[in-house]
Amino acid sequence: MFPTVSAVVLNDRGEILLGQRSDNGQWSLPAGLMDPGEQPAEAIVREVLEETAVQIKVERLAGVALHEVTYPNGDHCQMLNTWFRCRAVGGEARVNDSESIAVGWFAMDGLPELSPFAHRRIRTALEDGAPAWFAQPGETP
Template identity: 65%
Template structure:
């Protein structure tokens, strides 16, 4: 899916300079306990399903929309899992820092498929056999699979590299 009209308007003003944006991601689990991942068309990496929050949209609504748009899977949000800043430099040089809010979601219907141009493929993976993913993605999976009563967040003074983020992660 192309850049949202909102972000495209900002990019016309600031070019590739840093934008801070709200984003969401999800650890989607099916009845077998497998996790839904998409292989991104921009980087070729396997990733959790994620996206930007549109102006006026609530985070939980945004992740439900993103999952359906990207994979055709319908979910219910089970719980908020965590929040952290996430730097990204896209292949075209655009720089963003997302305030990412991630959720645990349960798949309730639909067949996982490539449903837009953001993914090359989608699939279900058992937690013990996930493909190669950045450390920050694995952190999100680990926190979502725990039964913690509180959401995870970066401790005071945490830096990107301590959280497994590099500025070229996407």
């Protein structure tokens, strides 16, 4: 089990920041593993900057859930993901490390194919005034 963070980053046009992963070619929200001793909000600020060169401000906690991931090499992991609604405050979106092959801003009506878990995180982050989402016993994200 790994502690992870992810972000629904919005710009001033209401677009969402996504990256196309280099390991499987799928589009996803900026995300990553927390470093030892790092707070979740600190981790997502670092991860978004490392992956996309975009500086963000964390606006609120949007949710937390355990989800399973199987990597192309067959490794199977459980990720405890904490996700945040964030606002872009600087930088220019671009590929900034080897984890992505493309980075870009997408309008809600023009999103590429995303996992159901990514859609869950986007929906919960965009609900203004809503409390943080969490899976009920027996529910999957």
